[in-house]
Amino acid sequence: MTTASLSLSHWINGEQVAADRPAESLNPSDVREVVARTPQGGAAEVDAAVTAARAAFPAWSEASPEVRSDVLDRAGTLLMERREAVGELLSREEGKTLAEGIGETARAARILKYFAGGFANAFG
Numbered sequence: 001m002t003t004a005s006l007s008l009s010h011w012i013n014g015e016q017v018a019a020d021r022p023a024e025s026l027n028p029s030d031v032r033e034v035v036a037r038t039p040q041g042g043a044a045e046v047d048a049a050v051t052a053a054r055a056a057f058p059a060w061s062e063a064s065p066e067v068r069s070d071v072l073d074r075a076g077t078l079l080m081e082r083r084e085a086v087g088e089l090l091s092r093e094e095g096k097t098l099a100e101g102i103g104e105t106a107r108a109a110r111i112l113k114y115f116a117g118g119f120a121n122a123f124g
Contacts, residue, residue: 006036006089010045013052019045028095035093069119076112083109 010017019039027033041049079086087102096104 003033003092005034008036008038010039010041010049012045012048013055017045017048025093027092029092033092035089065119069116072112072116072119076109076116079112080106080109 091101
């Protein structure tokens with residue numbers, strides 16, 4: 001298993017955004033291991049995210065079922081392709097076995113693809 005720590009940031013309005021208050025996510029199976037360093041957002045980050053979401057809403061709400069289906073399908077494909085790496089990270093962050101982490105990731109990918117098919121079938 002990889003034990004490198006991730007350094008994460010917020011993603012708001014298509015840009016990485018740092019925050020002044022850092023936090024650490026520890027591996028519950030080995031609390032000496034820092035899984036990730038994350039920013040704790042405050043009011044400014046929340047306000048920026050809400051503003052960005054409101055600005056994006058009209059385009060997304062008018063997106064065709066085909067576009068929405070394609071987005072969900074692509075997300076499912078990418079997650080399935082990365083299931084081992086994401087599953088490893090999940091197992092480190094939550095103290096799960098590696099098999100559980102990979103299985104949970106694969107299941108999430110299948111759920112995304114299922115709903116992508118639902119959009120395609122419901123409106124196709």
